[in-house]
Amino acid sequence: MSNAAVELEHVTIRREGRLVVEDACLEINAGTIHVLIGPNGAGKSTLLAAMLGQTAFAGTIKLHFRGSGDVGYVPQSFVADRTMPITIGEFLALQRQRWPVCLGVRKAARARVATILERVGLAGMERRRLGELSGGELRRVLIGNAIDPAPELLLCDEPATGLDPAAIEQLDRVLCELRDEHGTTVVMVSHDRAQVRRIANRVTLLHVQIKDTGQPAKVLERAAASAEAMV
C-alpha cells in the first residue's frame, strides 16, 4: 500500500494564458518534510495553492488523509488590513473557540493561545495588536496559527522569510516535532539551502516542470551544478 499523503498526477496550471506549472507528477510521503525549491516564478506557491484547492488546475491532486484531515497553511504574504484593531490573542482564538471573539476570549482558548505563542517564541504577547508586529513576528504568529491543533498536512510557503536565526532554529524544531511526534506531512517552499539540508526528507526542484526530485543533498548538488535553481 502506498504511503503517499499527496499525489499529483499530470497537474497543469495556467494563469491568464501563461503556463505556470506543466504536467507535474509527484508523490509526497506521509509523515515527511518535503521541500519545493526553484527560482522565483517557478510555480511553487501556485502548486501549494492547487493542493489547497484554491486555484484551478488540470490533472489530479489526491490528498490521502488517515487521521483528522486538518490542514494548516502558512501563506507567503498576509494581505490582511494591518490597521484592523485585533490583538494576537483574538486572532489566534478565532479558530480555537466557538464563542464570538468580539465578546471576549474564553479561558480554554486563552490557555491554548498562550501555549502557541510560547512555541513560536512570542510568549506573553497576546495583547499586542496584530498590525504592530514586525514582519518576522507576524510570520511567527501565522506559523503558530497553522500548527495548532497539529495538522495532518501542513503547507508552508517560505515560512522562514523575515525570521532571525534563532526563530529559524525554533521553526525547524517545531516542524520536526510535528513530523516526528504527530506524523504531520509538511510541504514547504523554501529558498534557504541550509534549512533544506537540515530538515527536509525529500526535495523537489520545480521550474514550471518538475526537474528533479529525491534526497536533499543530491538534488541540491545537481541543482547547483545545473544552476537551475537559485536556492
Add this chain to the structure above:
Amino acid sequence: MGWAYEWWIDLARALGLPEAFQYPFVARGVVAILMLAPMLGGLSHLVVARRLAFFSTTLGQAALTGLVIGVAAGQALDETYTPILGFCLLVGVVMSYVRRQTTLPPDTVIGVFMAFTLGLGICLLVAATRRFNIHQIEAVMFGSVLTITDRDLLLVFVLGSLLGVVVAVAYNLVLADSLSPPIARARGAPTTAIDYGFVVIVTIAITVSLKVIGALLVEAMIVVPAAAARNIAGSTRGYLWWSIALAAIAGLSGLFISTLWRVPSGGAIVLALSVCFFLSLPIGRLSRR
C-alpha cells in the same frame, strides 16, 4: 411597543428635556435608534473589516431603485419592503458573483453596479411619478421619524434579533475569512457561503433600516461607526462596542437635532456620525502615543 415609548417619555420628563422630546413620534424614533444601533453598528465593524464599505453604499442606492420598482408596479409606498429587499438581494448576489469571477479590482466592479442601479432607478422614477407626488418619496430617500410605525419597529426588532444570532454564531468564521480567506479556507471554512451569506445579512439590515435613516443615507450608518471606532479601538472587542456606542450616540444626537431644527432625521444622523468620525481621528492619534 407602548411600554418602550412610555419608558422614553418618562425618562425625558425625569431628565427635564424640552417638551418636544416627549412627543410620541420622538419616542418612536428613540426606540428605533436604540434598536438600529446594535444591528447596524455591530454589522459595520464587519463590513469595514471585509472591505465592503463601497459595496454597502451601492446596496443603499439599489434600495432606492427597489422602492421605485415597487411603486411603479403599483404598490403603496408603505408596502415596498418586498421589492426593495428583492432588488437589493439580486444586486448584492450578482455583484458578489461578478466580483469573485473577474480579475478587475473590486471597486471597479462595484462602481459599474452602482451606475447601473442608479440609472435604472432614475428611468423608473419617471414612470413612478405618474402614480404619486415625487415629494412622497423623500421620506424613504432621506428618512423620517414621522413615518415610522409600530409594524416597522417590530420588523427591526424581529429581524435585528435574528441577524444578531446568525452573526454571533458565524462571527469567528466571518472575521477569520475577512482577515485571510486562504488561511480560513485551508482550515475548512466555507468561504463562498460566508461571502454570499454576509451580503444577504447586510441587505436585510439595510432594508429594514430605510424608514428611519433613508435609502440614500443608510450606508453611512453601516460604514461610519466602524470607521470612527477603528481609530480608537485597540481590540476586536473594543471595535465592536465602540461601533455600537457611536452608532447610538450619533443616532440619538441626529434625532434630537432633527427634532429641534426640523431637518430630515437621516441627514442629521449622518452629520452626527461624521462629527464622531472627525473627532475620533485626533483621539486615536493621542491614545496611540
